[in-house]
Amino acid sequence: MDDRVAEMRDDPAVDLVLDANALGGMLAGLFGADVTGCPGQCAHCHTVSMVGTMRAYTRGPGMVVRCPACAQVVLRVVQTPDATYVDASGVSWLRIAR
């Protein structure tokens, strides 16, 4: 990692974002399959993108997945000791191949 990147890593806006590819294991626990290669549609701007290319914010109390086109929230997942809460109101549909 070079120096400029090291500086940018201190910028929370840059440091926080990952590809949702990184959440593949956790999402597989929810959907029963690896969905990182599956297309899904953003309910806000209707862009269809592969789940693995969506933006993931993982450092908060929960996981937030945002649309790579419009940056609106597509999916929120919060895990507590008792349960997993899933808010998928930002996704119109997800295609999981059988």
Next chain:
Amino acid sequence: MAIAWQLATVGSARDETPTVRSFTLDLPGWSGHRPGQHIDLRLTAEDGYSVERSYSIASEPERSGEVDITVERIEGGEVSPFLHQVVVTGDRLEVRGPIGGYFVWEAVLGGPLLLVAGGSGVVPLMAMVRHRARSGMAVPARLLFSSRTSDEIIYRDELDELAAAGDGFKVLHTLTREQPAGWSGFTRRIDEAMLAEALEPLGAATRAYACGPTALVEVVANALVRLGLPPDRIRTERFGPTGT
């Protein structure tokens, strides 16, 4: 297909650089993977507290029943210092995978191939490079690899050997902090001019894969689009807190 946790046994471990260590994990029931995929690793304390981290698979799928991961030690991290300082051969670790249907390359996809890595971002790209060599398909490929100093170049000897094979694979190094005497590689951060130089002999049909810290990947992806690569031929993997 659900992805279940399974027990891996640490087969061997070796240092790649002063802060980066590779582990071979024996997984008798491993279903196989595609180059670029990762595993999740879970550590559970006696009181039930558990942490999960994602690690890219470094090894090629031609090896069966085992995978290599390469782990950078992050000071103050919960998992990587444990893996570096505590884990020894024979230890058992919980593993889930393979994971990732997007950041993958297989020889059947063809090339030419431009791989761009920053630091430990080279790990999933190494799985592609090793797979390419084992597949026997001489897909033209270049790895543009940014490290801070020569001591921190991960897989340096193996990359030199693979490049010396003369089958169309070339490595371009850049050292951003300190260069040894006589260094002939690049000496600056990856930028558009450097990417143009790497891309030029490969041509407009190149498939590009970039992996590293988020800021680096953003620079690379934007520059490659400006250089004329279609966005759907550029795949990215941003390294971040889940990799610590």
